[in-house]
Amino acid sequence: MSEQxxxxxxxxxxxxxxxxxxxxxxxxxxxxxNIESIxxxxxxxxxxxxxxxxVVISDEGIRKxxxxxxxxxxxxKAYYHTDDQIIYQESCLFKIKSDLLxxxxxxKNIISANHARIVTVERDFFVLEVxxxxxxxxxxxRELKPFGIMQFVRSGRIAxxxxxxxxxxxxQAFSA
Amino acid sequence: xxxxxxxxKKENAPKTTERISGSEAIVRCLLAEGVDVLYxxxxxxxxxxYDELYKYQDKIHHVLTRHEQGxxxxxxxxxxxxxxxxVAMATSGPGATNLITGIADAQIDSTPMVCITxxxxxxxxxxxxxxxxxxxxxxxxxxxxNHQVTKASEIPEVIAKAFYIAKSGRPGPVLIDIxxxxxxxxxxxxxxxxxxxxxYNPVPDVNVTALQKAADLINTAKKPMIVWGQGxxxxxxxxxxxxxxxxxxxxxxxxxxxASAIPTAHPLNIGxxxxxxxxxxxxxxxxxxxxxxxxxxxxxxxTGNLKTYAKQAKIIHFEIDPSEVDKNxxxxxxxxxxxxxxxxxxxxxxxxxKYPEWHQQFKDLYAVEFEKVIKxxxxxxxxxxxxxxxxxxxxxxxxxxxxxxxxxGQHQMIACRYANFTTTRSNITSGGLGTMGFALPAAIGAKMxxxxxxxxxxxxxxxxxxxxxxxxxxxxxxIPVKIVVLNNEFLGMVRQWQQLFFDKRYASTEMVNPxxxxxxxxxxxxxxxxxxxxxxxxAVSEMMASKEAYFLEVxxxxxxNVFPMIPTGASVSDIRLC
Ligand SMILES: Cc1ncc(C[n+]2csc(CCOP(=O)(O)OP(=O)(O)O)c2C)c(N)n1
Numbered sequence: 001m002s003e004q005x006x007x008x009x010x011x012x013x014x015x016x017x018x019x020x021x022x023x024x025x026x027x028x029x030x031x032x033x034n035i036e037s038i039x040x041x042x043x044x045x046x047x048x049x050x051x052x053x054x055v056v057i058s059d060e061g062i063r064k065x066x067x068x069x070x071x072x073x074x075x076x077k078a079y080y081h082t083d084d085q086i087i088y089q090e091s092c093l094f095k096i097k098s099d100l101l102x103x104x105x106x107x108k109n110i111i112s113a114n115h116a117r118i119v120t121v122e123r124d125f126f127v128l129e130v131x132x133x134x135x136x137x138x139x140x141x142r143e144l145k146p147f148g149i150m151q152f153v154r155s156g157r158i159a160x161x162x163x164x165x166x167x168x169x170x171x172q173a174f175s176a
Numbered sequence: 177x178x179x180x181x182x183x184x185k186k187e188n189a190p191k192t193t194e195r196i197s198g199s200e201a202i203v204r205c206l207l208a209e210g211v212d213v214l215y216x217x218x219x220x221x222x223x224x225x226y227d228e229l230y231k232y233q234d235k236i237h238h239v240l241t242r243h244e245q246g247x248x249x250x251x252x253x254x255x256x257x258x259x260x261x262x263v264a265m266a267t268s269g270p271g272a273t274n275l276i277t278g279i280a281d282a283q284i285d286s287t288p289m290v291c292i293t294x295x296x297x298x299x300x301x302x303x304x305x306x307x308x309x310x311x312x313x314x315x316x317x318x319x320x321x322n323h324q325v326t327k328a329s330e331i332p333e334v335i336a337k338a339f340y341i342a343k344s345g346r347p348g349p350v351l352i353d354i355x356x357x358x359x360x361x362x363x364x365x366x367x368x369x370x371x372x373x374x375x376y377n378p379v380p381d382v383n384v385t386a387l388q389k390a391a392d393l394i395n396t397a398k399k400p401m402i403v404w405g406q407g408x409x410x411x412x413x414x415x416x417x418x419x420x421x422x423x424x425x426x427x428x429x430x431x432x433x434x435a436s437a438i439p440t441a442h443p444l445n446i447g448x449x450x451x452x453x454x455x456x457x458x459x460x461x462x463x464x465x466x467x468x469x470x471x472x473x474x475x476x477x478x479t480g481n482l483k484t485y486a487k488q489a490k491i492i493h494f495e496i497d498p499s500e501v502d503k504n505x506x507x508x509x510x511x512x513x514x515x516x517x518x519x520x521x522x523x524x525x526x527x528x529x530k531y532p533e534w535h536q537q538f539k540d541l542y543a544v545e546f547e548k549v550i551k552x553x554x555x556x557x558x559x560x561x562x563x564x565x566x567x568x569x570x571x572x573x574x575x576x577x578x579x580x581x582x583x584x585g586q587h588q589m590i591a592c593r594y595a596n597f598t599t600t601r602s603n604i605t606s607g608g609l610g611t612m613g614f615a616l617p618a619a620i621g622a623k624m625x626x627x628x629x630x631x632x633x634x635x636x637x638x639x640x641x642x643x644x645x646x647x648x649x650x651x652x653x654x655i656p657v658k659i660v661v662l663n664n665e666f667l668g669m670v671r672q673w674q675q676l677f678f679d680k681r682y683a684s685t686e687m688v689n690p691x692x693x694x695x696x697x698x699x700x701x702x703x704x705x706x707x708x709x710x711x712x713x714x715a716v717s718e719m720m721a722s723k724e725a726y727f728l729e730v731x732x733x734x735x736x737n738v739f740p741m742i743p744t745g746a747s748v749s750d751i752r753l754c
Contacts, residue, residue, distance in 0.1 A: 015375050019312055019322070026317045067499030073321045073341055076375040174374040 007036075008062045009086055009159045012051040012069060013043060013076040013167050020074055024051065027068045033057055037090075037156030045168060048076065052088075054157050077170060081161055088159035092137050093119070094128040094144055095151035101126050107147060114140045125150060193364035198328030199224035201365050202292065202354065203232050205335040208367045211263050213237045213254065213624055215247035215617075217274075219267025221307060222294030224359040239624070239653055242645035244271050246617035248278020249643070252287045253621030256604045257579055257629070259412070261288045261342050262621060268295045269307030272353070273314065277611055279349045280318040284608030285433060286410060288347035290338045291315075297357040298326040311353050320348030328361035332368070340370035345378025346497045347410060380498060382513035382521055390492045390509045391525035393466050399534045400426045401457070401464035401489075403449055403478075406433035406607075407471015407496060407515045414438065414600045416519035417470065423523060425530040427538050429457035431472050433607040436597035440576065446538045450478040451742045452589040455549075455751060456541035458742065461486050462749040463537075470494040471515045474504035475608065484747035494518050548753040549739050554594060560733030561709055563587050563662045567594040569716045570632060570660070578630040578658075579604060581622055583615035583639035586668035589738045591634045599629075613642030619657045620649055630658070630720070637663040637689050644695070650725050651699040658719050659701070659727045661692055664734050672737045696727035703727035 014020055021040065028035055036054040043050035055062070062080045069078040098121060100107055111118065116130040130140050137154060196204070202225050206214065216238060218226045229238045241247040244266045251262030262282075266275050272293040282289045296305040312324045321341045325334050331354070338350040394400055408417050414437045421428050421438065427446045430437065438445050447454030449461065458480075461467065467489040472478070479485045482504060493500075493507040494515055501510040511518050553564030567590055570578065576596035582588040582605040597603060604622055606614040619633035640661050650657060667685040674682050696703035702722060706715045706729065719726045740751045 018324075019316065022313060022316050030317060064499070064503060067501075067503070071497065071499045073373065073376045171374060174372070 003058050003060070005056055005058055006062075007054065007056050007083060008080045009083070009088060009157060010051070010053040010055065010062070010066070010069070010078060010080050011159065011161065011165070012053070012078045013045075014049045014051065015074040015076070016047060016049045017074050020049075020072075023072055024053075024069060027065060028055065031061075031065070033061070033065070039156035039158050041158070043167075045171065048167070048171075052156065052158050077165070077167060079161070079165065081159070085163070086159040086161050088133065088157050089131050090134060090137055090155055090157050091129065091131040092140075092152065092154040094130075094140075094149055095125050096128065096144065096147060096149060098122065098124055098126050100147050104147065107144070110140070110143045114143075116140065193366045195362055196365045197224065197228075197359065198331050198354070198361050198363065199359040200228045201328060201331045201363070202335065202359070203228040203236065204365065205332055205367055206263065207232070207235055208369070209261070209335070209339045211236060211261070213239060214263035214265055215239045215241050215250040215254075215621065216265030217241060217244050217247060217267070217271055219271045219294065219307070221268035221296055221356050222265060222271070222292075222359075224356065225265070225292070225294065238265075239620070239649065241617060241620075242648045243643065244274030245277050245613065246620075246643055246646045246649065248275050248282070248289065248291065249611075249614050249617035250621035250649075251289050252278060252282055252614075253581060253604055253618030254625040255287050255289055255621070256618070257601050257622040258625040259601070260625065261290055261339055263290050263292070265292045266294070267307065268293060268311070269309050272309055272311040275351075276314065276318065279315055279351065281606050281609040281611045281614065282349035283318045283320065285606065286347050286406065287349065288343040289349040290335075290342050291349060291351045293351065293353045294359070295324065295353045295355045298355045299357070301326075301355070311351065315351045318349070319351050322351040322353070324353040324355070325358050326355045328358050328363040331358065332366060333370075336368060336370040337373065340373070341376070379496060379514050380512040382511065382518050384521075386509055386511045387518065387521055388525060390468075390511050391522060393490050393492060393509060394424060394426070394468065395527045395529075397466035399464045399531065400424070400466040400468060401460060402426050402428035402468045402470060403431065403457070403461075403472055404428060404434045404437060404470040405431040405472025407494070408434055408437045409600055411471060411496065411515035413471070413515035413519050416516050416523070418442075419523055420519050420526065423528055424526045425528070426468070427457075427531070427535055429454070431475070431478055431607075432592050432603070432605060434472060435592055435595075435603035437600050440595070440597045447542075448592060449748070450475075451480070452593065452738050452740065454542070454593070455545035455740050455753065456538040458740070458748045458751045459541055460537060462488065462747065464489050466490045466492065468492045468494070469505075470519070471496070473500045476504070479504060480742045480746055480748045480750075484749070545740065545753065553590070558733070560736075561706070561712065561730060562736060563590040563732050564594050565709070566660065566662060566712065566716075566730050566732070567591055567634075569712055571596040573716050573720045574630055574632070578602070578632045579622055579626065581605065581615050581619040581631060581633045583635035584610045584612045584669075585636040585639060586664070586672065586736070586738045587634055587636045587662040589669075612639035614639070616640065616643045616659065617646045617649070619659070620646060620653070620655050623655050623657045632658040632660060634660045634662065636668055637661055637665060637687055637692075638667045640692075647696065647699040647701060651701060654724070656722070656724050658722070659696070659725065660719075661727075661729045663689065663692070663729055663731050664736070665689060666734060668736075669738070671735070675735070675737070677743075692729045693727065701725045701727050703729070705729040705731065707731045
């Protein structure tokens with residue numbers, strides 16, 4: 001049983017029910033495990049919710065957590081993956097003063113170099129969106145910081161796995 | 177109530193439904209699930225349901241307990257002795273929060289229970305309305321499933337799911353919170369039992385390869401040992417376990433919650449494991465070469481220090497709940513599935529064996545324990561009465577037929593150690609949570625579910641007073657339970673720890689007690705107090721002969737300790753005899 005700490009992305013397929021967030025987060029809270037990020041959305045299957053939860057934890061710890069999550073009645077299936085087993089992204093928004101966009105070429109260079117997108121330009125401010133992994137977003141943040149960031153927000157990680165997850169097969173087996 | 181056949185416009189097909197209120201639907205759902213008795217306490221937010229219970233009182237018996245905690249423990253006692261789902265009901269707010277201890281107890285001890293709470297009307301949710309509490313939020317970590325209903329039409333499906341979830345797979349408590357407007361609302365009622373939920377796989381399939389591996393390990397073992405738990409009882413696998421034990425000739429021990437699955441007197445029953453378990457099975461856990469765990473979860477009170485627990489042994493784990501595998505003890509072979517099926521399939525793969533020398537080791541260590549502990553517990557020569565001799569007297573007079581409902585503390589360990597069981601589901605006690613106050617209300621439920629059985633409750637003077645008000649329930653319902661209080665005028669188990677580990681600093685463990693006999697008599701319960709050895713036999717016999725509830729207080733030695741004992745953090749093989 002290794003005690004080595006790793007970043008894991010937990011993917012959970014569940015029924016879409018009120019209260020599940022509480023039930024799942026309680027599993028982490030009870031063991032005093034900090035959730036780095038959490039995202040819940042629809043999935044490729046109608047009526048099924050998909051969660052992405054990022055935690056930094058030991059290998060043994062994550063296996064036990066997955067067992068506890070899967071045990072919940074409304075959880076269809078739970079998986080955990082290391083970063084090399086998934087394709088993942090985070091997304092972020094920067095709110096910056098408008099005049100900088102027109103007066104400073106450097107910002108335009110940062111935007112194109114980082115594949116950022118201008119979401120909107122208002123009289124007083126403009127909004128940039130960029131997606132990528134945590135590092136890429138951090139680079140962008142560092143580059144923009146000197147210009148004065150009015151607001152910054154980053155989403156939780158979302159991820160798809162390299163391997164097939166076979167949830168549909170699982171659900172089909174049930175209806176058969 | 178009339179049955180109307182409505183023709184649904186959409187489908188144009190006749191449909192047999194009845195238009196009834198949500199509250200009536202709740203009662204009808206309970207009836208459809210075969211519920212004949214439930215325990216609870218009324219209040220504003222659940223009144224419409226009580227109004228229906230009044231109408232249906234010839235079909236379903238509602239027992240008014242004296243506290244909602246009592247209702248949950250009674251439902252637990254009912255479930256534990258019968259295997260059926262226990263049902264408890266309460267109003268919103270304080271009624272609902274009073275259920276929590278019992279729910280947590282049922283969760284950790286895998287007891288099938290459905291709790292129904294009333295809730296403020298849906299338009300008031302979240303407004304801090306009178307007696308509004310977020311009971312779904314509060315109960316989430318201690319329920320197998322919970323759900324809030326705000327529309328009458330949801331009631332049948334949700335209640336059907338509740339019963340299915342509570343009793344299937346590894347059982348547990350479910351809470352359904354129903355707003356008052358949903359109780360009043362009328363709808364077209366129709367009930368269908370729930371038989372499957374797509375996101376829920378209650379019983380994993382038995383893996384044949386794992387089973388064969390387990391059989392191979394067992395067949396080649398030199399010193400195999402079985403430890404079984406409540407999974408055997410919950411899975412009604414008692415006969416299958418007995419067959420396996422007898423064919424393979426394996427010495428077999430039990431956890432507290434597994435007690436009584438195999439009769440105490442069975443020659444291969446080597447006693448209890450854990451903190452106050454028997455000497456031999458604890459010691460030899462660290463000597464066996466194959467440890468076969470069946471329907472048990474390696475609780476820390478069973479394993480002691482995990483770093484030194486059965487390290488020399490190959491571990492086989494028969495378990496219904498995948499999350500229990502490798503949770504505390506790393507297994508070599510895990511056989512998932514229901515104990516009944518797994519053991520049935522295991523039996524033909526096993527060779528007939530006997531291990532006379534290995535078995536003799538258990539007998540030798542038993543002799544040591546008998547000499548150092550048991551003899552003095554059950555046949556004491558000192559003046560003061562011991563808890564053990566009371567248990568021994570109950571054994572003799574009940575011929576081991578009684579169901580023993582124990583509370584939490586020294587008397588509980590003594591009851592589990594010395595009760596002589598002949599019938600399964602006879603040891604009902606709060607194991608995982610260790611809930612003082614469990615026994616008296618649990619005994620009510622147990623006696624009601626098994627009226628033909630002798631039900632003897634055993635509590636300490638501390639725990640007894642945590643739910644003593646349930647004497648009122650016993651009085652009102654005329655429930656013929658036998659109530660034994662082993663009075664040492666201390667919170668005995670805590671005092672024992674203070675003596676052993678805190679230099680006898682008896683902080684807040686001494687009890688100044690009321691006249692228990694007078695209290696019982698106040699409820700018109702026949703009562704007696706025993707202070708001397710020569711009064712014990714007759715008092716127990718009077719109690720056993722009584723056809724009604726009976727209260728017996730036995731004043732025992734104040735500062736006796738329970739041994740053997742594995743101190744917290746110590747290894748099972750470092751079990752102390754004194
Ligand atoms: C509700 C609750 N509170 C506190 C405890 C801690 N506790 C465990 S055993 C015990 C003492 C029990 O005393 P008593 O009921 O007199 O039984 P005895 O040990 O003397 O047999 C206490 C306080 C508990 N288990 N449950």
